[in-house]
Amino acid sequence: MDLKQLEYFVRVAEMGSFTRAAIALDVAQPALSRQVRLLEVELHQNLLTRNGRGALPTEAGALLLAHARGILYQVERAREEMGRVRGSLAGRVAVGLPSSLARVLTVPLTRAFRLQMPEGKISIREGLSVTLLDALVNGRLDVAVLYNAQPSTDIEISPLQDEDLLLVQQNVAGSTQGNAISLREVAQTPLVIPSRPNAIRMHVESEMANLGCRPTIALEIDGVSAILDLVADGAGSAILSHHAVASAPRPAAFVTRAIHTPTLRTKSSIATSALRPTTLTQQSTVALIRQTVEQASIVHQSPTR
Numbered sequence: 001m002d003l004k005q006l007e008y009f010v011r012v013a014e015m016g017s018f019t020r021a022a023i024a025l026d027v028a029q030p031a032l033s034r035q036v037r038l039l040e041v042e043l044h045q046n047l048l049t050r051n052g053r054g055a056l057p058t059e060a061g062a063l064l065l066a067h068a069r070g071i072l073y074q075v076e077r078a079r080e081e082m083g084r085v086r087g088s089l090a091g092r093v094a095v096g097l098p099s100s101l102a103r104v105l106t107v108p109l110t111r112a113f114r115l116q117m118p119e120g121k122i123s124i125r126e127g128l129s130v131t132l133l134d135a136l137v138n139g140r141l142d143v144a145v146l147y148n149a150q151p152s153t154d155i156e157i158s159p160l161q162d163e164d165l166l167l168v169q170q171n172v173a174g175s176t177q178g179n180a181i182s183l184r185e186v187a188q189t190p191l192v193i194p195s196r197p198n199a200i201r202m203h204v205e206s207e208m209a210n211l212g213c214r215p216t217i218a219l220e221i222d223g224v225s226a227i228l229d230l231v232a233d234g235a236g237s238a239i240l241s242h243h244a245v246a247s248a249p250r251p252a253a254f255v256t257r258a259i260h261t262p263t264l265r266t267k268s269s270i271a272t273s274a275l276r277p278t279t280l281t282q283q284s285t286v287a288l289i290r291q292t293v294e295q296a297s298i299v300h301q302s303p304t305r
Contacts, residue, residue: 003075005039006068008032009047013065014139017054024140073277080280083119090119091281095289096132096144097124098199099224100244101268109292113285120281128222129199136273142282145289147199149269157269161293163241165200165264166256170234180258184211190218190236192227203266204239228254241266243296 083090218236
């Protein structure tokens with residue numbers, strides 16, 4: 001079997017679409033279809049059921065998918081081992097980060113990766129946790145940081161850090177930092193907040209529902225940068241982590257207030273696919289993510305920040 005044909009087949013099967021797989025692989029869709037068809041001819045099996053909504057593995061395709069993942073993993077491990085002989089890992093890794101952490105981690109993580117694995121390749125994708133989870137399961141990502149991840153047979157998760165969520169408001173004359181506010185009071189405050197199913201939005205609504213109230217929505221905006229711009233412009237308040245505010249271009253434009261009764265905390269985890277073994281490059285990247293998050297937390301907790 002041709003390794004490229006196996007890789008193409010795996011991508012189509014995992015992404016459920018020749019179109020999406022062609023974009024991910026950066027190849028023309030007719031060429032992708034031709035290679036998969038040649039693989040089917042060689043094996044004398046229809047591997048994919050093609051329909052108007054995409055492509056799904058047949059029974060034979062599901063069997064080959066399990067083998068192909070293992071084969072491609074072993075090939076990648078062989079490349080990595082050869083790279084280690086030269087003194088450096090040379091694998092590829094695709095990482096997904098939620099927007100609030102991407103602003104803080106992208107530059108230091110990329111820098112650390114290049115220093116530790118100069119022959120390796122890293123790509124970073126920013127998005128909502130639900131989008132990153134889908135990309136991880138479908139093979140478009142190798143590692144993802146997710147907020148409030150739920151156990152699943154498709155992924156393996158390990159805790160990364162817990163963060164308090166703060167009420168973020170425009171810094172106007174007379175504003176003071178540190179005045180705590182109850183969640184019930186927050187419910188009466190016009191909020192600029194992401195749309196469902198954003199993890200923070202769902203957490204806020206769930207905790208408010210426990211109190212018998214619901215948020216007052218001024219605007220629904222997806223994207224931390226846009227939310228902070230609107231808060232700075234006086235459009236409303238936001239509920240975000242300290243990381244999100246500290247990494248803003250003008251942190252002094254905001255005041256933050258702790259939320260109590262109850263305290264809102266969001267849990268982030270590192271997730272990898274349970275369907276594919278992690279390579280040495282991916283394992284090293286997971287360690288780098290942990291180190292980078294720890295260093296960022298130390299800086300943000302420093303009195304001299």
